[in-house]
Amino acid sequence: MISDSASIGQEGKRVFSLSEITASIERMFSKYYASPYWIRAELSKLNHYPQSGHCYPDLVERQEGKIKAQLRGVIWRDELFEIARKFEEVTREPFREGISIMFLAYVKFTSEYGLSLQIIDIEPLYTLGELAREKMETISRLKKEGIFNSNRLLELPLLPKRLAVISAQTSKGYSDLMITLENNPWGYRFNTRLFHALLQGDGAVDSIRKQLGIIRDNQEQFDAVLIIRGGGDEIGMACYDNYLLARDVACFPLPVITGIGHSTNETVVEMVAGINKITPTDVAHFLIGCFRSFSDRIKAAEQMLLPGVMVVLETNAARFNTLSGSLLNLVKNTLREESDLVEQQALVVREATNVAVFNHRIALSRYESGLTMRPAQILGSHRATLLEQQKMLGLTTRYLVSNQLKEIGTVDSRVKLLDPVGVLKRGFTITRLKGRGIAPGNLPDPGDLLETESASGKFISVVSEKKSI
Amino acid sequence: MSKSITYTQAIAELETIVSEIENASIGVDELSEKVKRAAELIRFCRNKLTSTEKEVNSILKSIEDENDE
Amino acid sequence: MSKSITYTQAIAELETIVSEIENASIGVDELSEKVKRAAELIRFCRNKLTSTEKEVNSILKSIEDENDE
Amino acid sequence: MSKSITYTQAIAELETIVSEIENASIGVDELSEKVKRAAELIRFCRNKLTSTEKEVNSILKSIEDENDE
Amino acid sequence: MSKSITYTQAIAELETIVSEIENASIGVDELSEKVKRAAELIRFCRNKLTSTEKEVNSILKSIEDENDE
Amino acid sequence: MSKSITYTQAIAELETIVSEIENASIGVDELSEKVKRAAELIRFCRNKLTSTEKEVNSILKSIEDENDE
Amino acid sequence: MSKSITYTQAIAELETIVSEIENASIGVDELSEKVKRAAELIRFCRNKLTSTEKEVNSILKSIEDENDE
Numbered sequence: 001m002i003s004d005s006a007s008i009g010q011e012g013k014r015v016f017s018l019s020e021i022t023a024s025i026e027r028m029f030s031k032y033y034a035s036p037y038w039i040r041a042e043l044s045k046l047n048h049y050p051q052s053g054h055c056y057p058d059l060v061e062r063q064e065g066k067i068k069a070q071l072r073g074v075i076w077r078d079e080l081f082e083i084a085r086k087f088e089e090v091t092r093e094p095f096r097e098g099i100s101i102m103f104l105a106y107v108k109f110t111s112e113y114g115l116s117l118q119i120i121d122i123e124p125l126y127t128l129g130e131l132a133r134e135k136m137e138t139i140s141r142l143k144k145e146g147i148f149n150s151n152r153l154l155e156l157p158l159l160p161k162r163l164a165v166i167s168a169q170t171s172k173g174y175s176d177l178m179i180t181l182e183n184n185p186w187g188y189r190f191n192t193r194l195f196h197a198l199l200q201g202d203g204a205v206d207s208i209r210k211q212l213g214i215i216r217d218n219q220e221q222f223d224a225v226l227i228i229r230g231g232g233d234e235i236g237m238a239c240y241d242n243y244l245l246a247r248d249v250a251c252f253p254l255p256v257i258t259g260i261g262h263s264t265n266e267t268v269v270e271m272v273a274g275i276n277k278i279t280p281t282d283v284a285h286f287l288i289g290c291f292r293s294f295s296d297r298i299k300a301a302e303q304m305l306l307p308g309v310m311v312v313l314e315t316n317a318a319r320f321n322t323l324s325g326s327l328l329n330l331v332k333n334t335l336r337e338e339s340d341l342v343e344q345q346a347l348v349v350r351e352a353t354n355v356a357v358f359n360h361r362i363a364l365s366r367y368e369s370g371l372t373m374r375p376a377q378i379l380g381s382h383r384a385t386l387l388e389q390q391k392m393l394g395l396t397t398r399y400l401v402s403n404q405l406k407e408i409g410t411v412d413s414r415v416k417l418l419d420p421v422g423v424l425k426r427g428f429t430i431t432r433l434k435g436r437g438i439a440p441g442n443l444p445d446p447g448d449l450l451e452t453e454s455a456s457g458k459f460i461s462v463v464s465e466k467k468s469i
Numbered sequence: 470m471s472k473s474i475t476y477t478q479a480i481a482e483l484e485t486i487v488s489e490i491e492n493a494s495i496g497v498d499e500l501s502e503k504v505k506r507a508a509e510l511i512r513f514c515r516n517k518l519t520s521t522e523k524e525v526n527s528i529l530k531s532i533e534d535e536n537d538e
Numbered sequence: 539m540s541k542s543i544t545y546t547q548a549i550a551e552l553e554t555i556v557s558e559i560e561n562a563s564i565g566v567d568e569l570s571e572k573v574k575r576a577a578e579l580i581r582f583c584r585n586k587l588t589s590t591e592k593e594v595n596s597i598l599k600s601i602e603d604e605n606d607e
Numbered sequence: 608m609s610k611s612i613t614y615t616q617a618i619a620e621l622e623t624i625v626s627e628i629e630n631a632s633i634g635v636d637e638l639s640e641k642v643k644r645a646a647e648l649i650r651f652c653r654n655k656l657t658s659t660e661k662e663v664n665s666i667l668k669s670i671e672d673e674n675d676e
Numbered sequence: 677m678s679k680s681i682t683y684t685q686a687i688a689e690l691e692t693i694v695s696e697i698e699n700a701s702i703g704v705d706e707l708s709e710k711v712k713r714a715a716e717l718i719r720f721c722r723n724k725l726t727s728t729e730k731e732v733n734s735i736l737k738s739i740e741d742e743n744d745e
Numbered sequence: 746m747s748k749s750i751t752y753t754q755a756i757a758e759l760e761t762i763v764s765e766i767e768n769a770s771i772g773v774d775e776l777s778e779k780v781k782r783a784a785e786l787i788r789f790c791r792n793k794l795t796s797t798e799k800e801v802n803s804i805l806k807s808i809e810d811e812n813d814e
Numbered sequence: 815m816s817k818s819i820t821y822t823q824a825i826a827e828l829e830t831i832v833s834e835i836e837n838a839s840i841g842v843d844e845l846s847e848k849v850k851r852a853a854e855l856i857r858f859c860r861n862k863l864t865s866t867e868k869e870v871n872s873i874l875k876s877i878e879d880e881n882d883e
Contacts, residue, residue, distance in 0.1 A: 158822055159862060187864045291863055297825055298859045301832045302808060305852055308835035309801050309845065316752075316842050317794055323759050324787045328736050330766040331780055335729050338683075338773050342721045343674065345690050349714045350667045352697035353707065357660045360704050363618070364652050368601065370625040371645050375594040375638055378628070379587050382545075382635050386583050389552050390536065393576045394529045396559040397569065401522045404566055408514045411483055415507040418490040420500055430497050437497040476566045517566060524570045532577045535584070545635040586635060593639045597646045604650065614704040652704075659704055663711045670715050673722070683773040724773060731777045735784045742788065752842040790842075797842055801849045808853050812860070 022111035033107040036120060040102040044070070046095075053077030057097075059117060073105065073117040083122045090124035091131060094236045096202050102126035135241040138268045142243070147250045151274045156255045158294050160224040160287055163192045164215045164254075166208055168199055173230025173261055173280040180284030188291040193222075199229035199260070200236035205245045212248050219253050227269070228280045230261035240267030249273055259283035424455040476517045483510040545586045552579040614655045621648040683724045690717040752793045759786040821862040828855040 016024075045058035054077050060070040075083060083103075084095040093099065104121035142148040167174040174194065181190045195211035198204045208227065215225055227249075239245065240260065246268040249256050255274030259282060260267070270276040277283045416422060420430055430437065430453045433444045444450060444463045452459040474482075486507045489495050495503060543551075555576045558564045564572050612620075624645045627633045633641055681689075693714045696702045702710050750758075762783045765771045771779050819827075831852045834840045840848050 158825065161862075189864050189866045191866060294821075294825065294859070295863055297829065298856055298863075301825075301828045301852070302812075302856055304832045304836060305849065306805050308832060309805070309849060312835055312838055312840060312842070312845055313794055313798050313801075315838055316756075316790075320756060320759065320787060320790045320794075323756070323763050324736075324739060324783075327759075327763050327766065327780070327783050327787075330763060331732050331736070331776065332729075334766060334769065334771075334776065335725055335732070335773070337769075339722070339725050341687070342690075342718055342725065345687075345694055345714075346667075346670055346674070346718045348694050349690075349697065349711060349718070350671075352694060353663050353667065353711055356697055356700055356702065356707060357656055357663070357704075359700060360614075360652075360656055364621075364649060364656065365605075367618075367621050367625050367645075368605070368649055370629060371642065371649070372598045372602070374625075374628045374631075375598070375642055376591070378631055378633070378638060379591045379594070379635065381631075382549075382583075383587050385549070386552075386580060386587065387536070389549070389556055389576075390532060390580050392556045393552075393559065393573065393580070394533070396556060397525050397529065397573050398522075400559055400562060400564070400569060401518055401525065401566070403562070404518050405515070405522075408511055408518065411487055411507070412511045414487055415483075415490065415504055415511065418487075418500065419504040420497055421504075432498075435498075439496060521566055521570050525573045528570075528573050528577045532580055535581065590635055590639045594642045597639075597642050601646050601649055604653070655704055659708045662708045666708075666711050666715045670718055673719065728773055728777050732780045735777075735780050739784050739787050742791070793842055797846050800846045804846075804849050804853045808856050811857065 019111055022109070022114075025109050026111060029107060029109040036104045036106045036118075038102060038104055038123070039117065040100065040126060041069075041071075042100050043095075043097055046097045048080075053080065055080045056116075057119075071115065071117055073103075073119050074108075074113075075119045079120055083119065087122055087124045087127065088235055091128045091238075092235055093127070093131065093238045094201050095122075096236065098202060099127055099238070100130040131238050131241065134238075134243075135268055138241055138243040138246050139271070142246060142250055142268070142272060145247075147247065148272055150250050151252055151256050151272055154253075154255045154274050156257075156274060156290070157223045158290065160255070160257075160290055161190055162221060162223045163190055163226055163287070164195055164218075164222045164224070165192050165226045165228055166195045166197050166199075166211050166215075167226070167228035167280075169194055169196060171199070171228070171230060173228045173259065176230060177226070177228050177259065177280040177284050180281050181287065184288045184291075186288075186291070186295065188288060190287065192226075199227075200239060204236070204239040205242045208239075209245055209248050212252060216253060222254055224255045224257055224274070225252060226283060227256060227258045227260060227273070228283065230259065230280045237267055240269040242268075245269055246272055257283055257286070421455075424453065427455075429454040429459075474513070476514055476521075479510045479513050479517070483507055483514065486510070543582070545583055548579045548583050548586070552576055552583070555579070612651070614652055617648045617651050617655070621645055621652065624648070681720070683721060686717045686720050686724070690714055690721065693717070750789070752790060755786045755789050755793070759783055759790070762786075819858075821859055824855045824858050824862075828852055828859065831855070 039059075041059040041061055043057050044060045047056040047058065049055070055075040057073045057075065058070065059073045061068045080095075087093070087095040087101075102123040103117075103119045104123075105117035105119045107115070108118045109115050139148070165174065165177065167177070178192065181188075181192065195215060197211045198207040212225070215222060237260070249258075249269050250272035256272075257275045257277065258270045258273040259277045259280040260270065261279045266276070275286065277286050424430070432438070432451045432453070433442050433448055435451075436442050438444065438450075444466075446463045446466050448463045450461050450463060452461060486503050490500060490503055490507070555564075555572050559569070559572065624641050628638070628641060628645075693710050697707070697710060697714075762771075762779050766776070766779065831840075831848050835845070835848065835852075
C-alpha cells in the first residue's frame with residue numbers, strides 16, 4: 001500500500017514521509033470504508049467550536065466504567081444544526097455531552113486530522129430509548145436501595161417559611177416564585193435564600209448537587225428546599241433523571257419541593273421529591289396554601305372557640321337553672337307534702353277524738369242500760385219472794401189452826417169415849433157404895449146399900465150375898 | 470176456868486187428863502170429874518182456836534187485800 | 539215496828555216466822571201475834587220494794603231524761 | 608261526790624256497781640243507794656264527756672279556723 | 677311549748693298522740709290534755725311550715741330577682 | 746361561702762342538696778338552711794358564669810380586634 | 815407562654831383546647847384560663863405567619879459567603 005516514491009533512509013532502511021503514510025492510510029480508508037455506518041456510542045465530549053460552528057465530539061464506549069473504545073468524531077456545522085434540531089425535537093434534550101447516541105458516520109482518515117468519524121445523521125429514538133432506560137435504571141436502583149420514598153415521607157413543617165431555593169437568579173421561574181410569595185395578600189412572610197445552580201443540561205447535576213450539599217450542612221436553618229426552574233424551554237431535563245441527583249434529593253434531610261416546569265414526563269427527581277409542583281408559581285401557591293391552611297386552622301379554632309365557650313356557658317347555665325328551678329319545685333312540694341301530713345294528722349286527731357268520745361259514750365250507755373234493767377228485775381224477784389212468804393204464811397197458819405182443831409176433835413172424841421155417860425147409854429151401869437165406886441178398899445158387904453146409876457135413872461139396891469172370884 | 474190459862478196449858482192439862490182416863494187407874498167418880506174438866510178444856514181450846522182463826526184470817530185477808538191493791 | 543229494821547232483816551224475820559209456823563214450833567197462843575208481826579213485815583217489805591222501785595225509777599228516769607236532753 | 612274523782616275512777620266504780628247489780632249481790636236496802644250512786648257517776652261521766660267533747664271540739668275548731676285563715 | 681322542739685320531734689310527738697288516741701289508749705281524763713297538746717303541735721308545725729315557706733320563698737325570690745337583673 | 750370553692754364543687758353540692766330534698770332526706774327543720782345554702786351556691790355559680798362570660802368575651806374580643814388590625 | 819414552644823405545638827395545643835371546649839370536657843372553673851391560653855396561642859400562631867426570622871437571615875449570610883467562595 002505504501003507508495004513507491006518513498007525515499008530510502010540511512011543504513012538502507014526505507015523511510016516514508018508522514019504524508020506518504022497518511023496518504024496511504026487515507027487511500028485505504030476511502031477504499032474500505034466508502035459507505036457510512038450506523039454506530040452507537042457515548043457522546044463523551046461535544047467540543048463545539050462556536051466560531052467555526054463545527055463540532056469535534058469525543059465518542060467512547062465503556063464497559064464497567066472503563067473505556068473500551070474511543071474515537072474522535074466530527075460534525076460539520078451544517079450537519080450539526082440539522083442533527084441538533086432533529087435530536088432535540090425527538091428527545092427534548094439538547095444535543096449535549098454525556099448521552100448515548102446512534103449516528104450515521106463515515107469512518108474518515110485525513111492526513112491533517114487523522115482518524116475520525118464524520119457524523120452525518122443521527123437516530124434520536126435510540127437516545128430516547130437510552131434516556132428512558134437510564135431513567136428506569138435510576139428508579140429501580142433507588143427503589144432497590146429503599147430510598148425512593150424517603151423524601152416523600154418527610155413531614156413538611158406546617159409553615160414552610162425558611163426556604164432554600166435552588167434556582168437561577170435570572171430565571172423566570174425564580175422570579176415567578178418570588179413575586180408570588182412576596183405579593184401574597186395576607187402578608188405572609190417567607191425567608192428565602194437563593195442557591196444559584198445550573199438547572200438544565202450539562203453541569204446541572206453537579207451544580208445542583210453541590211448546592212444541596214451546602215444546604216444539607218445548614219439544614220437546621222431551613223424548613224424545605226425548593227428546586228425551581230422555569231421560563232425557558234423544556235429541553236435538557238434528562239439531568240433530573242440522573243441517579244446521583246435523584247439519590248441526593250431522595251435522601252435529603254429536608255423536604256424537597258420541585259417546580260421545574262414542564263408538561264411532559266415526570267422526572268425521577270420530581271418523583272422522589274417530597275412535593276412536586278409543575279411550575280414555580282404552583283410551588284409559591286402551594287407554600288402560601290400551607291400558610292393559608294395554618295391560618296385557616298387558627299381561624300377555625302378561633303371561630304369554634306366562641307361558640308364552644310358559649311355552649312359550655314349555656315350548658316352550665318341551663319344545668320344550674322334547671323337545678324334552681326327544680327329546687328324551687330322540690331321545696332314547694334316538700335312543704336306541701338308536709339302541710340298535707342300535718343293537716344291529715346289534724347283530721348285524724350279530730351276523727352280519732354270523736355271516735356274516742358263516741359266509744360266512751362257507748363261504754364257509758366252500756367253501763368247505763370245495765371243499770372236500768374236490773375233493779376226492776378231484782379225488785380221483781382224480791383216481790384215474788386215476798387209474795388211466796390206471804391202465801392206460805394197463810395197456808396201454814398191456816399194449817400196450824402186447822403190441825404189444832406183436828407187434834408182437839410180427836411181428844412174430844414177420846415174423852416167422849418171414856419165418858420161414863422156414854423157407857424151408860426150402851427146399857428152399862430155404875431154401882432156406887434156409899435157414894436163411891438166399888439173398888440178394893442170399898443167393897444160392899446152384904447147388906448150394904450148400893451146405888452146403881454143407869455142411863456135411864458138411878459136405882460137403889462141391897463147387897464145380898466158376897467161371892468169370891 | 471181461870472182466864473189466865475193458856476191454850477198450851479189447856480192442851481197440856483187435857484192431854485194429862487186423857488192419859489189418866491185411858492190408864493183406867495181412875496175411878497168412876499174421878500172419871501166423871503175428869504171428863505167434865507176435859508170437856509171444859511176442849512171447849513176452851515176450841516174457842517181459842519176459833520178466835521185465833523178469825524183473827525189470823527182477818528190479818529191475812531187484810532194483807533192479801535193490800536196485795537191486790 | 540222499829541224504823542231501824544232493814545229489808546233484809548225483815549225478810550229474814552218473816553222467813554223465820556213462816557218457818558216456825560211451818561214447823562209448828564209456834565203455839566196457838568203466839569200465832570196470832572206472830573202472824574200479825576209477819577203481816578207487818580210483809581207490809582214493810584212491800585212498801586220498801588215499792589218505794590225503792592219508785593226511787594230507782596225516778597233516778598233512772600232522771601238520767602234518761604238528762605240523756606235525751 | 609268529790610271533785611277529785613277521775614273519769615276512769617268513775618267508770619271503774621260504775622262498773623263495779625253495775626256488776627254487783629247484775630250479779631244480784633246487792634240487797635234491796637242498798638239498791639236505791641247504789642243506783643243513786645251509779646246515776647251520779649253516769650251523770651258525772653256524761654258531763655265529763657260532754658265537757659271534754661266541747662273542749663276538744665273548741666280546740667279542734669280553733670285549729671281548723673286558723674287553717675282556713 | 678318549749679321552743680327547743682324541732683319540727684321533726686313535733687311531728688313524731690303528734691303521730692304518737694294520734695296513734696294513742698286512735699288505739700283508745702288514752703282515757704277521757706287525758707284526752708282533752710292530749711288534744712290540746714296535739715293542737716299545739718299542729719299549730720307549731722303549721723307555723724313552722726309557713727315561716728319556712730316564707731323564708732324559702734324570700735330566698736328563692738331574691739335569687740330570681742338577681743337572675744332578672 | 747369560702748372563696749376556695751370551685752364552680753364544679755358548687756354545682757356538685759347544689760346537686761346533692763337538690764337530690765337530698767328530692768329524696769326527702771332533709772327535714773323541714775333543715776330545709777330553710779339548706780335552701781339558703783343552695784341559694785348561695787346558685788348565686789356563686791351565676792356570678793361565676795357571668796364573670797367567666799365577661800372575661801371570656803373580653804379575651805375573644807381582643808383576639809378579634811387584633812385580627813382586624 | 816414558654817418561649818420554647820413551637821408553633822406546631824401551639825396549634826396542636828390550641829386545637830386540643832378548642833376540642834376540649836367543644837366536647838364540654840372543660841369546666842367553668844378552667845374555662846377562662848383555657849380561653850386565655852387559647853388567645854395566647856392564637857396570637858402566637860398568627861404572629862408566626864407574618865413574622866420574619868431575623869436570626870435565620872444572619873446565619874444565611876455566612877452561608878452566602880461560603881457559597882461565593
